[in-house]
Amino acid sequence: MHNVDELAIVLGVGVDRVRGTEPILLTVQIVNTSAKGPGGEGGGGQDTPFITLTSQGKSLLDAERNLAKTSSRKLFFSHNKIVVLGKNFTASDISEAMDYIQRNREFRRTNLIVVAEQTAKEVLETKLDMEKLPALGLHDMLVSKNQPFIYPVNINDFLLNLKTDIGVSYAPVVNLQDVTQENNVNQEQAAGKPGESSGAKDSAKLHLDKMAIFKNNRLVGTLNEQESIGFLWLINKLKRDTVVISFPLAEEDKEISVEIFKGSSKIIPHITDRGITMEIVCTGEAELREAGNLSAQLKDLQMYRQLEQETEKLLKARVEQTIARAQHDLKADFIGFGNQIHNYNPTEWRLVKADWDQRFPEIQYTITFHVTMRKAGIIKGSATFRNNEE
Amino acid sequence: MKRRKYPCVGNIKKLSVHMPKALIADTQENLDALKQLTVESNTIAEEINQIAQKLMTPNSSEKTEELPVSRSLFNNRQVLKHLFDDCVDVSFREFVIGKEQISAILIFIDGLGSKDIINGQIMRSLMKIQYAPAQAASPELLIKLINKVFLEAVEVSELTTVGEITDAVLTGDTILLVDGAAQALRIITKGWRGRDVGEPVTESVVRGPREGFTETIRTNTALLRRKIKSTELRLEKHIVGRITKTEINLAYLLGTADAKVVAEVRRRIKRIDVDSILESAYIEELIEDTPYTVFPQIEHSERPDKVAAAVLEGRVAILVDGTPFALIVPTIMVQFWQSSEDYYERYPITWLVRLIRFAFSTIALLLPGVYVAIAMYHQEMFPTALLISITGAHEGVPFPIYVEALLMELTFETLREAGVRLPQPVGQAVSIVGGLVIGEAAVRAGIISPATIIVVALTGISSFALPSYNLSWSLRILRFVFGFLGFISGLYGIMLGMLILLIHIISLRSFGVPYFSPFAPFKLQDMKDVMFRLPWWAMTERPYSIPTNNRQRQKFFLKPRIPNANDK
Numbered sequence: 001m002h003n004v005d006e007l008a009i010v011l012g013v014g015v016d017r018v019r020g021t022e023p024i025l026l027t028v029q030i031v032n033t034s035a036k037g038p039g040g041e042g043g044g045g046q047d048t049p050f051i052t053l054t055s056q057g058k059s060l061l062d063a064e065r066n067l068a069k070t071s072s073r074k075l076f077f078s079h080n081k082i083v084v085l086g087k088n089f090t091a092s093d094i095s096e097a098m099d100y101i102q103r104n105r106e107f108r109r110t111n112l113i114v115v116a117e118q119t120a121k122e123v124l125e126t127k128l129d130m131e132k133l134p135a136l137g138l139h140d141m142l143v144s145k146n147q148p149f150i151y152p153v154n155i156n157d158f159l160l161n162l163k164t165d166i167g168v169s170y171a172p173v174v175n176l177q178d179v180t181q182e183n184n185v186n187q188e189q190a191a192g193k194p195g196e197s198s199g200a201k202d203s204a205k206l207h208l209d210k211m212a213i214f215k216n217n218r219l220v221g222t223l224n225e226q227e228s229i230g231f232l233w234l235i236n237k238l239k240r241d242t243v244v245i246s247f248p249l250a251e252e253d254k255e256i257s258v259e260i261f262k263g264s265s266k267i268i269p270h271i272t273d274r275g276i277t278m279e280i281v282c283t284g285e286a287e288l289r290e291a292g293n294l295s296a297q298l299k300d301l302q303m304y305r306q307l308e309q310e311t312e313k314l315l316k317a318r319v320e321q322t323i324a325r326a327q328h329d330l331k332a333d334f335i336g337f338g339n340q341i342h343n344y345n346p347t348e349w350r351l352v353k354a355d356w357d358q359r360f361p362e363i364q365y366t367i368t369f370h371v372t373m374r375k376a377g378i379i380k381g382s383a384t385f386r387n388n389e390e
Numbered sequence: 391m392k393r394r395k396y397p398c399v400g401n402i403k404k405l406s407v408h409m410p411k412a413l414i415a416d417t418q419e420n421l422d423a424l425k426q427l428t429v430e431s432n433t434i435a436e437e438i439n440q441i442a443q444k445l446m447t448p449n450s451s452e453k454t455e456e457l458p459v460s461r462s463l464f465n466n467r468q469v470l471k472h473l474f475d476d477c478v479d480v481s482f483r484e485f486v487i488g489k490e491q492i493s494a495i496l497i498f499i500d501g502l503g504s505k506d507i508i509n510g511q512i513m514r515s516l517m518k519i520q521y522a523p524a525q526a527a528s529p530e531l532l533i534k535l536i537n538k539v540f541l542e543a544v545e546v547s548e549l550t551t552v553g554e555i556t557d558a559v560l561t562g563d564t565i566l567l568v569d570g571a572a573q574a575l576r577i578i579t580k581g582w583r584g585r586d587v588g589e590p591v592t593e594s595v596v597r598g599p600r601e602g603f604t605e606t607i608r609t610n611t612a613l614l615r616r617k618i619k620s621t622e623l624r625l626e627k628h629i630v631g632r633i634t635k636t637e638i639n640l641a642y643l644l645g646t647a648d649a650k651v652v653a654e655v656r657r658r659i660k661r662i663d664v665d666s667i668l669e670s671a672y673i674e675e676l677i678e679d680t681p682y683t684v685f686p687q688i689e690h691s692e693r694p695d696k697v698a699a700a701v702l703e704g705r706v707a708i709l710v711d712g713t714p715f716a717l718i719v720p721t722i723m724v725q726f727w728q729s730s731e732d733y734y735e736r737y738p739i740t741w742l743v744r745l746i747r748f749a750f751s752t753i754a755l756l757l758p759g760v761y762v763a764i765a766m767y768h769q770e771m772f773p774t775a776l777l778i779s780i781t782g783a784h785e786g787v788p789f790p791i792y793v794e795a796l797l798m799e800l801t802f803e804t805l806r807e808a809g810v811r812l813p814q815p816v817g818q819a820v821s822i823v824g825g826l827v828i829g830e831a832a833v834r835a836g837i838i839s840p841a842t843i844i845v846v847a848l849t850g851i852s853s854f855a856l857p858s859y860n861l862s863w864s865l866r867i868l869r870f871v872f873g874f875l876g877f878i879s880g881l882y883g884i885m886l887g888m889l890i891l892l893i894h895i896i897s898l899r900s901f902g903v904p905y906f907s908p909f910a911p912f913k914l915q916d917m918k919d920v921m922f923r924l925p926w927w928a929m930t931e932r933p934y935s936i937p938t939n940n941r942q943r944q945k946f947f948l949k950p951r952i953p954n955a956n957d958k
Contacts, residue, residue, distance in 0.1 A: 002767075002769070003784070003790050004784050005781060005785055005786075007769060007781065009781065033778060033781040033785055034785050078770030079770065079777060
């Protein structure tokens with residue numbers, strides 16, 4: 001039994017690897033409840049709404065115990081929202097951390113997992129512009145539908161993916177941008193502000209734009225934006241996609257933007273005597289968002305067919321790029337070819353899984369896209385381009 | 391021998407020497423009559439002595455009640471005067487009837503009997519009596535004549551024992567005693583100042599009849615009879631209470647109410663042998679199935695329409711003189727969530743209203759317990775933002791959350807209790823002091839956290855969302871138990887408590903009917919009128935939970951429809 005005021009509510013946990021005898025650096029972001037009661041007045045305006053504590057240890061549990069040495073309250077992990085893995089930590093084996101998180105009964109399997117481009121400590125110390133509690137803000141950013149490039153992965157999914165025969169998992173990457181460039185400039189300002197905790201980086205902003213790929217319990221690489229979105233197509237988790245087309249019919253400086261909703265994909269393995277081929281079928285519904293200089297031609301429904309074909313072409317290229325990265329660069333089957341074979345034909349999978357790593361780069365595939373333009377004709381011609389037409 | 395016994399007679403004989411013969415014979419005759427009188431007066435004197443001795447002995451009342459009405463008015467008068475000794479409100483009006491000057495007494499209680507009837511009808515008709523001398527020969531005949539011919543009164547009956555006379559007088563009737571008759575006439579003159587039929591205070595409705603029962607049982611039975619104009623409505627009289635002699639009426643619908651239930655109610659009423667019944671609660675506690683429980687097993691109501699509805703469903707209503715609250719048996723638990731207005735408003739409204747009642751009675755029972763349990767054991771169950779709020783609000787509060795909740799709940803109950811009993815102007819002061827000072831100041835002073843105040847306030851309001859006051863009390867008592875369970879063992883304790891509570895509720899019976907029916911045992915047919923109510927045209931059958939001999943209460947297919955060409 002604990003009274004609520006005996007708890008330190010942990011919202012974010014970061015794990016980094018440092019040099020020394022105690023290689024694990026644990027960072028926790030704690031709500032500073034004594035500073036603010038959201039409804040009530042009072043509480044020092046000087047106090048920050050959150051506190052970050054760090055400690056080192058031989059293992060995660062050791063680090064947690066060392067953290068308790070300096071804490072007046074019991075660390076309460078049940079409300080933890082995100083687990084940030086520092087890049088230097090992910091470079092080597094992450095299994096011990098994952099095991100600790102899995103076995104700790106206070107951690108929820110729904111905690112989101114992110115990989116920090118820098119250190120986890122820096123990410124957790126960063127303030128967000130619009131949120132008082134950065135861990136909650138980061139959580140909201142991750143699950144937001146407005147983030148087109150990443151797919152939020154919770155501990156459960158992450159562990160289950162690692163546990164498959166392929167042993168490939170993925171997690172979004174959080175990037176602390178502008179730290180290196182602007183830090184020097186802003187350092188003086190930051191130092192000058194009274195009451196700011198020295199750890200908090202005001203100038204830095206968290207970016208979510210990539211996915212990290214894990215294989216054999218360690219990070220093997222990160223996808224760039226285009227590859228990430230292709231990846232989301234492949235794992236059928238696309239929220240929405242935007243394609244900017246330089247259409248031949250359009251004038252050179254007028255780009256046409258198409259947004260794709262309801263994208264979905266299906267990977268069908270075909271196992272024949274000649275080998276395994278994958279058929280990737282993607283469908284999507286699209287909407288014209290910026291017509292560029294096409295206004296005059298938009299009355300013609302044929303134009304939409306052309307736009308659809310053009311969109312499909314671009315999307316296909318993007319997905320192909322992702323697959324190429326998987327097959328030839330990372331050599332990690334994060335796309336899920338293996339899992340599809342496992343699902344469609346378990347007996348065949350038993351035969352191929354042993355040397356799947358060797359086979360995967362040689363797998364042949366076909367991609368078909370079916371994009372349908374919707375809501376054509378709601379706006380036939382743009383108001384601003386009417387003069388040009390006439 | 392005779393001379394010795396009657397020495398005076400001897401002297402008269404000596405006188406006879408100086409008297410003429412004829413006179414002697416005359417005197418002899420008179421003497422015999424005198425002798426006879428003396429003998430009779432002696433026997434009467436002995437009788438009076440015996441009665442007086444009986445009255446002196448401690449447990450004389452029973453014997454006096456069995457005493458028959460004497461032929462002698464003087465005798466009766468003495469006995470009754472003795473019984474009503476020092477009762478200033480009992481009037482003995484002595485007068486004579488007719489030319490023959492036959493003595494008579496009217497006995498009534500001033501204030502209980504209607505003065506209009508006694509003065510204007512009884513006295514007038516008795517004073518006017520003229521009858522032939524032959525009829526006066528027998529006082530029995532006279533009393534029959536008064537009963538059948540002379541008396542202008544609606545309800546008259548003949549009594550033969552002293553006990554009956556006292557009972558009649560004490561209920562407000564008037565007794566006429568005539569010299570020489572061994573019967574007393576009871577004239578119904580009950581008529582005292584009572585409360586008028588008014589709006590029932592505890593069960594007011596927006597739509598529906600506004601009359602409520604009063605303290606007078608006859609008024610109440612009249613109200614009930616006005617709702618059910620059927621010979622099948624039976625009103626059975628019982629007198630309970632050795633001293634108070636309270637009248638109790640069982641109301642039921644013959645042929646609809648289960649005979650076994652009626653017999654059982656009758657048996658339990660007859661079993662009661664107490665000195666007083668001042669309210670129907672006395673009866674309730676003496677006839678309920680399980681005495682050791684917080685749950686009310688008998689519903690009470692002061693609404694004639696509600697009682698009538700219960701009687702029409704095959705239940706038995708117990709009306710008690712002196713209280714506007716009638717008991718309804720058998721009772722099932724869901725009745726306490728139903729209000730008479732549910733049936734007067736259109737049925738979709740009832741769906742929402744009952745949903746609110748069920749939901750909020752759960753809150754009234756469990757919210758503080760669950761809040762304490764989660765806040766002290768299972769903080770992970772709060773949404774994160776809520777936990778941060780609660781923790782922030784609790785920062786600096788000196789008590790653990792359970793103590794806070796307990797303090798606030800006790801304060802709330804005290805305020806409620808203080809407000810109920812106090813006169814209205816003072817009650818307002820209490821609510822202001824309680825609401826503002828305790829609520830606002832305690833939070834500002836940091837003694838109580840606002841979250842706890844919200845929880846306790848919500849619980850308090852919820853307990854008033856129940857239409858029945860007595861079930862809301864049960865929940866309130868149990869709320870403290872659940873709060874403690876939540877404090878000592880968290881949600882585990884609450885679940886354990888709920889299990890025990892459910893087992894207990896399911897084990898209860900009300901006149902043989904399972905208390906938690908129609909949930910357990912489950913009766914699908916009764917679901918039409920539990921969580922929601924179907925429209926009247928769909929409630930064709932009386933509830934299956936209540937035993938009845940007449941299941942169908944209305945025609946099938948009463949659903950209104952647009953007339954078409956096939957209709958006549």
